[in-house]
Amino acid sequence: xxxxxxxxxxxxxxxxxLVFLHFYSVLVGYFCLSSWPWSTSLSAKGMATADRRxxxxxxxxxxSKAALRWAVENVVRPGDHLILINVQKExxxxxxxxxxxxxxxxxxxxxxxxxxxxxxxxxxVKPDAETLDILNTxxxxxxxxxxxxxxxxxxxxxxxxxxxxxPLSCLVIGKRGLSTVKRILIGSVSNYVVNNGTCPVTVxxxxxxxx
Numbered sequence: 001x002x003x004x005x006x007x008x009x010x011x012x013x014x015x016x017x018l019v020f021l022h023f024y025s026v027l028v029g030y031f032c033l034s035s036w037p038w039s040t041s042l043s044a045k046g047m048a049t050a051d052r053r054x055x056x057x058x059x060x061x062x063x064s065k066a067a068l069r070w071a072v073e074n075v076v077r078p079g080d081h082l083i084l085i086n087v088q089k090e091x092x093x094x095x096x097x098x099x100x101x102x103x104x105x106x107x108x109x110x111x112x113x114x115x116x117x118x119x120x121x122x123x124x125v126k127p128d129a130e131t132l133d134i135l136n137t138x139x140x141x142x143x144x145x146x147x148x149x150x151x152x153x154x155x156x157x158x159x160x161x162x163x164x165x166x167p168l169s170c171l172v173i174g175k176r177g178l179s180t181v182k183r184i185l186i187g188s189v190s191n192y193v194v195n196n197g198t199c200p201v202t203v204x205x206x207x208x209x210x211x
Contacts, residue, residue: 051080053168054071054080055084056071057159062206063175063176063206067204071172071202071204072138078142080142082144082146083147085148086125088150088152090152105152105158105161105162108148109147111147115132124150172201173193173203
């Protein structure tokens with residue numbers, strides 16, 4: 001099911017329109033996930049044995065692309081749902097619908113939708129050609145569903161929120177290789193998610209930081 005058409009950027013930010021958009025987002029999420037069991041028993045390895053929701057945190061950096069490749073090659077199986085979690089720092093307040101999505105996150109966006117530059121721009125994301133190629137290839141070869149959900153706010157908190165609210169069977173996240181000083185000052189997103197996430201989390205170190 002396609003997500004809401006965002007081509008009209010002049011939606012009146014009144015309470016009734018925001019309530020409607022919220023209701024629509026809930027419906028989109030229901031139909032996109034209707035084939036998924038809400039109660040999932042995990043195997044001994046900590047992942048669901050069927051209808052798995054494999055999450056990958058992405059920001060389209062080299063680090064997140066390494067995590068995506070690893071997930072596609074080592075975790076994703078035919079029939080899985082691959083969920084890309086993207087977190088933006090700021091909300092585009094000029095868009096009325098964004099005021100609502102700051103709290104709930106965006107609707108679930110199918111691959112065909114966020115591959116469209118016009119739609120992607122509305123959400124403030126810029127999927128690069130390499131990432132889209134990886135996603136289209138795995139979607140075709142393994143016959144999986146690929147969707148994205150965007151949040152606004154602190155990446156550490158929002159990724160943990162996504163794990164619970166979607167919910168995810170497992171998550172793969174890249175590690176940037178911060179310096180000791182930066183790690184102390186701003187903390188590591190991957191470390192925070194490992195310690196606070198409620199599903200199995202795999203951290204993939206970017207090849208450029210190995211050594």
